[in-house]
Amino acid sequence: MSKKLILLIGAPGSGKTTDGKAIAKKHSEITSYSLGELLKEEIAKGTTTGKITNDYISKGDLVPTAITIDTLCNAIQKAPTDVVLVDGFPRKEKQMKIFGDIVNDVNRVDLISVIEVRVSEEVARERVLGQNTTKESEEIFNHQMAIYKETIEHIEEFYNHDNLLKVIDGEQDIDVVIADIDAFLQEKVALDPA
DSSP states (O other): OOEEEEEEEEOTTSOHHHHHHHHHHHOTTEEEEEHHHHHHHHHHHTOHHHHHHHHHHTTTOOOOHHHHHHHHHHHHHHOSSSEEEEESOOOSHHHHHHHHHHHHHHOSEEEEEEEEEEOOHHHHHHHHHTTOOOHHHHHHHHHHHHHHHHHHHHHHHHHHHTTOEEEEETTSOHHHHHHHHHHHHHHHSOOOOO
16 A cells, blocks of 8 residues: 655745644544654664764754655655655755655655645744844754755746645644645545544
8 A cells, every 4th residue: 555645845934844743633544744853853863864964953954865865765654644744845856856756666655745835934034033033043044944945946846847736825823724734635635524
């Protein structure tokens, strides 16, 4: 049985991890993973991969593609449900293309949709930094935002080409955002009503 995969993308502070968890809570047949949290688990284990990962994350840099894809594929295969929602991936064009090839080759993962939770840079900045801005946190946010802005158009174009991309307004009230994502997923995957 192939896994049905939904990717949830968005700027830092778009709320994608919160949205993913809320959707999985509503539907027992969905497992939600945050790529950032999966990578932090590797760091916590103190593995060689975790140590390499930590060097990148601590600077706000993107983790190497090989580590990212390996971590992600392991999580998807081990997921207890057939429908898997992953947020925070892909973050660059190379990841998207290599992952697409792996998904097609392995053929045990069927990419159903890519949902972009879209927010403005101003909203993202306010959510991430809020009132407690340090120079270091601002630098990391600016660095992450620059990486995001550099790649998002290519990612949108790539998934739009295959009619996989759905944009949701992430600046709405969180309940509305979750309801919009939920309604869209109901069209794509047979889900039990919440």
